[in-house]
Amino acid sequence: MTIAKKHIFSLILILILAIGAISIANAYTGTGFSHNIPSSKYYDMSASDILSQYPDTECHVEESAVCTQVVDGDTIYLDNGKKIRFVGVNTPERGVEGYIASKNFVQKLCLNKKVGIDIDDRKHNDKYGRTLAVVIVDGKNVNEMLLKEGLAEIMYMPPSEFYPYNWAGSNTHVADTHSPSSSSSNSYSSDTSSSSSSGSGSYVANANTGKFHVASCGSVSKMSEKNKVFLSSRDEAINQGYEPCKRCNP
Numbered sequence: 001m002t003i004a005k006k007h008i009f010s011l012i013l014i015l016i017l018a019i020g021a022i023s024i025a026n027a028y029t030g031t032g033f034s035h036n037i038p039s040s041k042y043y044d045m046s047a048s049d050i051l052s053q054y055p056d057t058e059c060h061v062e063e064s065a066v067c068t069q070v071v072d073g074d075t076i077y078l079d080n081g082k083k084i085r086f087v088g089v090n091t092p093e094r095g096v097e098g099y100i101a102s103k104n105f106v107q108k109l110c111l112n113k114k115v116g117i118d119i120d121d122r123k124h125n126d127k128y129g130r131t132l133a134v135v136i137v138d139g140k141n142v143n144e145m146l147l148k149e150g151l152a153e154i155m156y157m158p159p160s161e162f163y164p165y166n167w168a169g170s171n172t173h174v175a176d177t178h179s180p181s182s183s184s185s186n187s188y189s190s191d192t193s194s195s196s197s198s199g200s201g202s203y204v205a206n207a208n209t210g211k212f213h214v215a216s217c218g219s220v221s222k223m224s225e226k227n228k229v230f231l232s233s234r235d236e237a238i239n240q241g242y243e244p245c246k247r248c249n250p
């Protein structure tokens, strides 16, 4: 009897963990995406300079309102009370490289202007109550522009009316929504790291937390050896899906 109870308990625990994992995977949250496009790239360009490079979208303006605030490159507030999460895309979070450039780009196109939205018919809101939509300025799809400029990565979360892969350009990144695996083929364990004599430019990721650090960060010394993943560059860490540590800002 006690054995049966134990089994039921384990089963419930597994179910809770599974549901948790699914809800995390479906959340419109950051993936640690970053880019190194300088915000100065757009300083001398007007909104119409940028917009004129893009064709008119086939998306339909379902509602129009004035953008009163740009939170970051993928979230804006409208004067009709709606908080808009740009559907299908993900831009760098605050504190991550590229955050300012993506935010400035959206400010230039949207802030204090009348914008249109095409709400995702398959899924109206994300879990934070933000409206999932394509943002349309002067007939152009801003979500698509973010991807083509390399300012956002594709974040496709079915069910969705929109298929962001259709908006991709040569600069487009695709979100890796899987957490980094400790068995990643590119990572090598600490006992083979003796060959890397030069300490400069070396990074250490934690396979358990998914964060990466500069080798001198205090978190590295506290990290269990089995969780250490040694990386030779920041790009390598980002490409493997690790997020930068907020303390050492690698």
Ligand SMILES: [Zn+2]
Pocket: 212, 213, 214, 217, 218, 219, 245, 246, 247, 248, 249
């Ligand atoms: Zn750190």
